[in-house]
Amino acid sequence: MYHFTALVTCLAILFYSFTGIQVSKARMAFGVKAPATSGHPDFERVFRVQMNTLEWMPIFLPSLWLFAIYIGDAAAAILGVIWIAGRVLYMTGYSQAAEKRGRGFAVQGLAAGILLLGALGAIVWRLIHA
């Protein structure tokens, strides 16, 4: 079983849900009524935090699980926690100014990259040695 990976999956989803709740709050705070998704730069940055996290979910989650299965549960979970930490940093930075989103983005991108390329390497190794 992959209890740690499962736990980190839930935490990542909870964080991602939080970015969605922030969009609802920003809609009210800056008067951007649905279905509009633009109209105020402060709203747009909060919206882009959610959207960018959404964009990374199909990279992160499958890579996390393939890494867990092909390499190990604990290592996957640790990288998953680093990914979430990078995402939190990205969110807090981007909420202040678009220019401040770089560092958190780099951290989460690195963690996701290691998960994806690590899994890919392990899968290829297994296919060759099967």
Next chain:
Amino acid sequence: MYHFTALVTCLAILFYSFTGIQVSKARMAFGVKAPATSGHPDFERVFRVQMNTLEWMPIFLPSLWLFAIYIGDAAAAILGVIWIAGRVLYMTGYSQAAEKRGRGFAVQGLAAGILLLGALGAIVWRLIHA
């Protein structure tokens, strides 16, 4: 095996695909040519139904499967059907007016929340008792 959860997964994807087909139809009906995603409020609401369903897929699908694995196939599938029903209600409401999207949204949010928090609780319980 998780036959019921697998079945509900397919049904959820079919419904989500349907919201995408509605966007193609709305593009033609309201004259919003790709790559634009705005320009007519009736189109924008149909587009937001698809986008919001997309936003919830990485919450719903992993939560559904973790709930199925850690709690049970049948219970996960029942909550999954409720999620789809809430999504259908959200779609039909939002297609009429932005104000009518609340009830369906609440139903699907509740179902997804139970799946996520139920899975999280069961994972933590297992980790403690492992």
Next chain:
Amino acid sequence: MYHFTALVTCLAILFYSFTGIQVSKARMAFGVKAPATSGHPDFERVFRVQMNTLEWMPIFLPSLWLFAIYIGDAAAAILGVIWIAGRVLYMTGYSQAAEKRGRGFAVQGLAAGILLLGALGAIVWRLIHA
């Protein structure tokens, strides 16, 4: 184990990541600064390639894996490769003009449709014969 399906999953994620990198490049090339996602038609088409690939990820990935589990690893992987090829065709076409996105879209839609409906059929068959 599902080594071929796992491999194709990584390749699909790599391709999807590539569509995101193209958006970053197009932001700089056409002067569309974050958080904006519109402002120049050439940027918007590149952005829509990424968004549309994102929209299809929750259709493709779960269908691919259910097909692999219920029907077979090799067959799923071959359809997965066809899906990626259709996506590449869609990207190269759409980058040139919105009208040239049709053929690639049809190829990937057909591959994803076979994965989804094939999996659904196999799941229903199992439920009936269980």
